[in-house]
Amino acid sequence: MTRKRATLTEVAKRAGVSIATVSNVFSGRKPVNDELKKRVEKAAKELSFQIDRAASQLKSGKARVVGVLVPDLDDTFFTSLISRIEVMALKDSYDVIVASSRDDKQLEESRLQTLLGWRPSGIIAVPCSDIVPAVLAREVAHIPTVLVDRVITQSAVADTVTIDNFEAGEIAGRYLVEMGHKDIVLAASSLDIAPIRERVRGAVSIIHKMSGREPTAIELGSNAERGAEIFAHWLERHPLPSAVFALTNVTTLAALTALARQRVDIPEQVSIIGFDDYTWMSARKTALTAIRQPVDEIARLAWERLQIRIGGDVSEPHPSILNTSLKVRESTRRLADPSRGEGLKPAEEQPGETIDNAAKERPNRIH
């Protein structure tokens, strides 16, 4: 098998033109006589010819590829990001090379290094920790780079696209306190991750301010199954909290799984706010109240920034910070206040109502 593929030269010969002409009809960089173009196209089709990207790229120095690195290809958040990036890439005729760091700092470096070998036009990376990968830090001056999601905006060496994690924590925390909850658990993935710490900070600070209580943060990791076990174990040795705020879509799954296994009723016994907004969250009797990340917008901005950099922009690193919102559905219930406990009806808010960011006054915002 694998007979040698046709080359420009063969097509040129068959069409009776020069290789430059063939190149031109394929690249469209120079006009070509209609008659010749037809001949070339015919010859190309007959040989099922297709420009060799390696050769093309080698010569032109232009790649039309972007590398995309994420921490986990089994996490819907990242794959939905990739999905959207792929759409925009196609529109601008780029190809996408994906790589997963599997949340491993070392693998991350090596995957990135490999990606660089393609001489891509740019790289979109979701680092697995908040330390910017050394490879990128070194290369950032030479290759357009956009860092997404797991980034400390302030210290970033490249363009970043993140959500306002502190605010996300605040929104959920405020809502829970307003609903009368005091005994709140924060289901974090890992406090080693800066955005997660921010979400925790946001929730803790507002809950403390409003109710004087301190929520408990527990770490469930990045795997739903293991997270469920950890949470189940935690539940066994602690009194049931009145509400759980899950800080990622994976911990949402973990918390829900553990709660389901222990036959805890939602929201009757425990209210829960999830993170991200996927179809499965509303495909349930008790649809999930959740913090929505604007994935579309995140992807769009990341791509836009990358294109700007590819276009030659060399200004200072640009941080984009997006706002989240709370999608109120049925998994949170209002507690009778102050003697909590008896109100059995769910939230008064209309299912489907969205509470938008209202924390505009918070200082230290970067824009």
Add this chain to the structure above:
Amino acid sequence: MTRKRATLTEVAKRAGVSIATVSNVFSGRKPVNDELKKRVEKAAKELSFQIDRAASQLKSGKARVVGVLVPDLDDTFFTSLISRIEVMALKDSYDVIVASSRDDKQLEESRLQTLLGWRPSGIIAVPCSDIVPAVLAREVAHIPTVLVDRVITQSAVADTVTIDNFEAGEIAGRYLVEMGHKDIVLAASSLDIAPIRERVRGAVSIIHKMSGREPTAIELGSNAERGAEIFAHWLERHPLPSAVFALTNVTTLAALTALARQRVDIPEQVSIIGFDDYTWMSARKTALTAIRQPVDEIARLAWERLQIRIGGDVSEPHPSILNTSLKVRESTRRLADPSRGEGLKPAEEQPGETIDNAAKERPNRIH
């Protein structure tokens, strides 16, 4: 920005050796004196040199890339496939280029054509219909190709990896009838897709044989949200079936969403069997009974086949057919028989029990 990257020549100059030597230390194809190797590595690090894959590939003709085409990057089934392929690719030091056809036959052809431009070592494709893409049909003799999932095994021109769709339908159908269900709805995505037709055929035939009834198949498409609307609409104008068998993970989501919106109790009012097995399916009070596809195995076999072909094997197309199993959980309830209706307890089977394929006697199996 974008200062020119270091080249072999520069590294060679800096290390005081020839470019061939540098190439050898990087490729490891020929032994190099330890002392020289050290010098080269030092120089390379100083210049943060990295082999240019385009050049390397152009010269050697070897690519170490595989193209992966799927119909939808927002469908967990396909992304989990990609995730597993990426792992194996890394192990064998291949990179992965992903492309989505978005269920569009035309886009599929063009994405495939583009993929071919990379001169990949091989292609793993999930076609969006059961017609093998023309590009692939033409190239299959020249480039290792494995077709996964949406394939008509019998007519395949390349290696295929699929599940036994007919059997999957039978397993679910048999279980439902045994549980006393007669009024069964099949939530299909699209009957244009061969595997879906097979699942329907399997379910219909066994249900008919066992109960004399004909289940109703309805098409919900490949988008959960739209599917939910279609199903909700259907529910409004038909009496509630006693059971729904969803034929894909997306229609599972669609059916569940519609049922939830109409406040239908599962399994009290309607039993449901889902397809695929993802975490969200058990992260619910009423965990979902579902047909499990062995995604790991599918990915493993696809990769294995591809490697065999890359290795030069030119034997006849090899079809791999994997068995599914039913993961019994709580969304299916036993109906009092023959006067159905009153038994309120869920399935007698232990939650978590797995019913393995038992249709070994079915003829016309390809192996």
Add this chain to the structure above:
DNA sequence: TTGAAAGCGCTAACAG
């Protein structure tokens, strides 16, 4: 072992 040299298939001047 190491080095010199010949291209891989294509693009981009440049000349016609």
Add this chain to the structure above:
DNA sequence: CTGTTAGCGCTTTCAA
């Protein structure tokens, strides 16, 4: 508009 030609950065003989 079309053709000629000089490499892009690397791998791979072939000699030394």
